Amino acid sequence: xxxRTPALCLDCQHVEAAADGTVxxxxxxxxxxxxxxxxxxxxxxxxxxxxxxxxxxEKRDRPELAAVPVLVGGGSRGVVTAACYIARMRxxxxxxxxxxxxxxxxxxxxxxxxxxKYTAASRALRHLMQRLTPLVQSLSIDEAVLDMSGTAALHxxxxxxxxxxxxxxxxxxxxxxISIGLAPNRLLAKLAAGLDKPRGFGVLxxxxxxxxxxxxxxxxxxxxxxxxxxxxxxxxxxxGQLQGLTAREAQSLLGEDGPFLVARARGEDRRPVDPGRExxxxxxxxxxxxxxxxxxxxxxxxxxxxxxLGGRLRHGDASAxxxxxKLKTQRxxxxxxxxxxxxxxxxxxxxxxxxxxxLVREIDGTPFRLxxxxxxxxxxxxxxxxxxLADPSMLRRVAAQAAIDRLRDRFGNAxxxxxxxxxxxxxxxxxPATPGDG
Numbered sequence: 001x002x003x004r005t006p007a008l009c010l011d012c013q014h015v016e017a018a019a020d021g022t023v024x025x026x027x028x029x030x031x032x033x034x035x036x037x038x039x040x041x042x043x044x045x046x047x048x049x050x051x052x053x054x055x056x057x058e059k060r061d062r063p064e065l066a067a068v069p070v071l072v073g074g075g076s077r078g079v080v081t082a083a084c085y086i087a088r089m090r091x092x093x094x095x096x097x098x099x100x101x102x103x104x105x106x107x108x109x110x111x112x113x114x115x116x117k118y119t120a121a122s123r124a125l126r127h128l129m130q131r132l133t134p135l136v137q138s139l140s141i142d143e144a145v146l147d148m149s150g151t152a153a154l155h156x157x158x159x160x161x162x163x164x165x166x167x168x169x170x171x172x173x174x175x176x177x178i179s180i181g182l183a184p185n186r187l188l189a190k191l192a193a194g195l196d197k198p199r200g201f202g203v204l205x206x207x208x209x210x211x212x213x214x215x216x217x218x219x220x221x222x223x224x225x226x227x228x229x230x231x232x233x234x235x236x237x238x239x240g241q242l243q244g245l246t247a248r249e250a251q252s253l254l255g256e257d258g259p260f261l262v263a264r265a266r267g268e269d270r271r272p273v274d275p276g277r278e279x280x281x282x283x284x285x286x287x288x289x290x291x292x293x294x295x296x297x298x299x300x301x302x303x304x305x306x307x308x309l310g311g312r313l314r315h316g317d318a319s320a321x322x323x324x325x326k327l328k329t330q331r332x333x334x335x336x337x338x339x340x341x342x343x344x345x346x347x348x349x350x351x352x353x354x355x356x357x358x359l360v361r362e363i364d365g366t367p368f369r370l371x372x373x374x375x376x377x378x379x380x381x382x383x384x385x386x387x388x389l390a391d392p393s394m395l396r397r398v399a400a401q402a403a404i405d406r407l408r409d410r411f412g413n414a415x416x417x418x419x420x421x422x423x424x425x426x427x428x429x430x431x432p433a434t435p436g437d438g
Contacts, residue, residue: 004017011168041158042205045184048180053121054113055084079287080093080101188204292367319385321341323339324374327362345385
């Protein structure tokens with residue numbers, strides 16, 4: 001007797017069961033985008049990943065770029081923030097220096113990032129996900145994990161069907177595409193989401209351990225090049241080699257993280273989906289058209305970034321509990337320094353005060369090609385800049401910043417300029433890119 005496996009049509013969400021391998025097209029719409037898995041209708045942890053998110057939003061707003069390689073990022077001396085799939089097929093990757101990306105893909109259209117637009121699309125996506133389940137944990141601006149256990153009784157269909165409907169809604173209402181991973185836990189759901197991008201729907205269940213065994217160790221999230229080299233030095237290059245280790249062997253061979261790595265290599269993950277623990281990254285950076293070593297010039301650049309960061313925190317309903325300073329030398333060596341704040345803030349001057357102290361320690365005559373400022377940890381906006389008896393001017397500073405923000409929201413960022421921003425650095429800054437720049 002042949003086994004019958006559920007098949008889900010991603011186009012019309014019709015579900016049917018047929019002997020393994022016999023279903024080629026949907027019986028209802030004749031579509032060929034079918035997902036098959038023995039546990040398809042039983043799994044309830046999903047990972048949602050927006051496909052080439054920044055580039056997809058840009059192509060949505062400029063349909064003439066649909067079939068064109070698009071890069072989001074800085075000018076010729078900047079780096080690639082995001083690359084569309086056409087550009088990726090030509091070897092372009094995120095964080096690649098822009099000049100190398102344009103060598104690999106000379107016909108690419110380069111677009112400066114518009115984070116306000118990306119944030120709006122991210123919020124719209126989150127709203128659609130929260131209609132499926134309240135257990136939505138954002139992992140970044142374009143990724144989230146959902147716990148859909150128990151939702152079948154509410155929606156009347158299994159989670160897999162609701163997720164397929166979500167993908168269709170996202171395309172129709174937001175104008176971008178997503179890839180989905182469905183599995184019994186967060187780790188496997190993330191891996192499943194990457195199986196068939198873009199517009200993918202991957203499923204991993206009890207077959208995950210066997211599937212993982214032949215994969216390189218680098219596949220596991222959290223194993224970077226350095227860890228990969230350390231494992232290779234011990235003769236471990238495949239996850240199957242990790243799966244067979246006992247906890248004692250793993251700790252002896254790999255240290256304290258050994259048992260954890262072995263569990264993940266087997267596809268085990270006990271982390272819950274926690275909407276209260278959202279990992280966010282909010283930052284701003286700029287790459288100079290010519291390297292800068294002068295302290296005053298670097299401080300002017302830093303001030304402008306702190307103003308951007310303050311605005312992005314406000315629009316993201318967040319505040320900074322600390323700052324992270326990033327500097328990149330002319331030899332592409334990165335320096336990262338961080339400091340905690342006494343109380344959370346979104347005020348540019350407070351961000352600048354903390355970041356400037358970090359910057360002063362790094363100014364040693366080294367020419368820098370990039371400077372950046374980030375917020376870490378990210379805290380709720382409601383915690384920011386509370387009245388403080390030790391700083392009676394706080395309420396006045398908050399009110400002044402709110403007035404500036406309102407003016408800029410209405411008339412643009414150039415409507416109000418602080419004193420620090422008036423002394424422009426003589427080096428030409430990266431200008432917004434146009435299709436001709438590609």
